[in-house]
Amino acid sequence: MIAQEASDLTSRVARHLPYLRRYARALTGNQASGDAYAVAVLESVVADPALVSDHPDTRLALFAVFHTIWSSSGAPVAEPDTGISGRAQAHLAGLTHNSREALLLHTIEGFDHDQIAAIMGIGADEAAHLVDVARREMEASVRGAVLVIEDEAIIAMDIADIVEAMGHRVTGNARTHAEAVALAAADRPDLILADIQLADNSSGIDAVNEILSQFGDLPVIFITAFPERLLTGERPEPAFLINKPYTEEQIRSAVSQAMFFASTETLVA
Structure with missing residues (x-):
């Protein structure tokens, strides 16, 4: 017993x-x-x-x-x-x-x-x-440029609206790995919001890793219906991970936290 x-x-x-x-x-x-x-x-x-x-x-x-x-x-x-x-x-x-x-x-x-x-x-x-x-x-502490990596158009628009309402600038939305890397190269983001499964079955994780290899440390928030793929304990994990379906409050909190912890000179305090 x-x-x-x-x-x-x-x-x-x-x-x-x-x-x-x-x-x-x-x-x-x-x-x-x-x-x-x-x-x-x-x-x-x-x-x-x-x-x-x-x-x-x-x-x-x-x-x-x-x-x-x-x-x-x-x-x-x-x-x-x-x-x-x-x-x-x-x-x-x-x-x-x-x-x-x-x-x-x-x-x-x-x-x-x-x-x-x-x-x-x-x-x-x-x-x-x-x-x-x-x-x-x-929310008042930092402002910056945000790249959204999300293959579902309605979700991408919703995330962008939330982020812009907080005073940040959205640099664009990428639906695939290749689009994400290209957008980041064209307009360096201060924060990345990414899904892990993209439109052409490419990986948002791989896209983020390639972007980070170019720009160094940037704050990243993963928004996914598959959190268990990232919470394994077997490799470095994101500090900010939001489950789908998400709430506006979760997005606002995570963005504020991520910007707050990883603010850089490009952000206006």
């Missing part, structure tokens, strides 16, 4: 682990740092299974354990290893305390204000306030 309970708990935790890792990476701005926090969560659960097993919502319990560790560590982002990272940390210093965490929990991970309050150990009204504050502060 004990072995069965342990197996059930392992299965429940494993189901939510890729999304905890996604959140941790987006929060810290670095995959290695984010994964280190995810490992710390697993170690805590192994040491005290009741942290999760006694809770009716496994996902919420895992995120609550994460926030206990995150808060006790002082909520640091990764050490800056480039000028881009250094500028991102300078931006972070100006954000309202705890607002970035609340925003990610709400818009990327889909927790409501009551759940955010339980995870962060605050009131629901404060959680709602922090989400609103973070959205306004991040």
Whole structure:
């Protein structure tokens, strides 16, 4: 019976682990740092299974354990290893305390204000306030040029409308790998929003990798119906990954976060 309970708990935790890792990476701005926090969560659960097993919502319990560790560590982002990272940390210093965490929990991970309050150990009204504050502060922090790589015309138009309403400039939409590379070469983007499966069965991942090989580090957001193809733990993963169907709020949050963490001199703060 004990072995069965342990197996059930392992299965429940494993189901939510890729999304905890996604959140941790987006929060810290670095995959290695984010994964280190995810490992710390697993170690805590192994040491005290009741942290999760006694809770009716496994996902919420895992995120609550994460926030206990995150808060006790002082909520640091990764050490800056480039000028881009250094500028991102300078931006972070100006954000309202705890607002970035609340925003990610709400818009990327889909927790409501009551759940955010339980995870962060605050009131629901404060959680709602922090989400609103973070959205306004991040959207106002940077502006730039955005390349959309999406083969479905209606979705591409919707994404472009959302991005332009935030004050960014859309350089174009590519439906194939070749179009994406050509558009990037013609007008260097500050941010890429990409699907992973394109019109001619080419790969959005390959297109992004070729663009990055030309321009170096650029922030990238993948928007896909197949997140499991990227959340494998076997290779570098995107810090920003949105599931289809998406919401406008998710797009706005991810764009603000990605621009915020990877802002460059070409962006107007």
